[in-house]
Amino acid sequence: MAQYQQQTQDPNRHHIALQMLQNAEGDISQLIEELENAIRRYSRKGKASKTPVDSEALNNGPTSNNKENGHETSPHEEKTTTSLEEEKAVRRRTLNQRLRETRLVLHRIKFLQGDVYHVLDNQYSSEESYGIANEIRRELLKGSLL
Numbered sequence: 001m002a003q004y005q006q007q008t009q010d011p012n013r014h015h016i017a018l019q020m021l022q023n024a025e026g027d028i029s030q031l032i033e034e035l036e037n038a039i040r041r042y043s044r045k046g047k048a049s050k051t052p053v054d055s056e057a058l059n060n061g062p063t064s065n066n067k068e069n070g071h072e073t074s075p076h077e078e079k080t081t082t083s084l085e086e087e088k089a090v091r092r093r094t095l096n097q098r099l100r101e102t103r104l105v106l107h108r109i110k111f112l113q114g115d116v117y118h119v120l121d122n123q124y125s126s127e128e129s130y131g132i133a134n135e136i137r138r139e140l141l142k143g144s145l146l
Contacts, residue, residue, distance in 0.1 A: 018116045021109055028106045035099045042088075042095060100143065107136040 010016065114129035 014116050014119050018113065018120070021113045021116065025106065025109050025113070028102055028109060032099065032102050032106065035095060035102060039092075039095050039099065042092065100140065103136055103140055107133050107140065110136065 110129050110133035114126050114133060117123075117126035117129055
């Protein structure tokens with residue numbers, strides 16, 4: 001929409017486009033923050049749920065078919081545990097993919113802001129926006145190489 005606004009004949013078109021981009025930046029930044037918080041909450045839950053299992057395994061040895069302490073793990077329990085772990089891994093990947101996609105949108109917004117600032121002859125803001133867009137791009141590339 002901001003790109004389209006720049007192509008109209010309105011004399012204030014670049015200022016309008018800049019305002020649209022700033023609003024979009026605020027919205028996408030809020031979404032990124034929400035996703036990061038969700039990832040942190042999810043990571044804490046995952047670590048908390050793993051801790052008791054790990055300490056039990058250390059104290060009692062393998063839990064599968066452990067008849068010494070009177071506990072025998074059924075194949076159904078093992079399957080349920082595996083299913084939960086797989087579900088957690090899928091959720092974690094999904095959240096991280098959404099975060100990556102929102103950062104791509106933020107990159108595009110900052111780049112377009114740099115374009116608008118350049119047209120408005122605001123060199124400092126133009127360079128700052130392009131610089132931020134470049135940092136975001138590098139972080140995205142670094143993440144995709146892992």
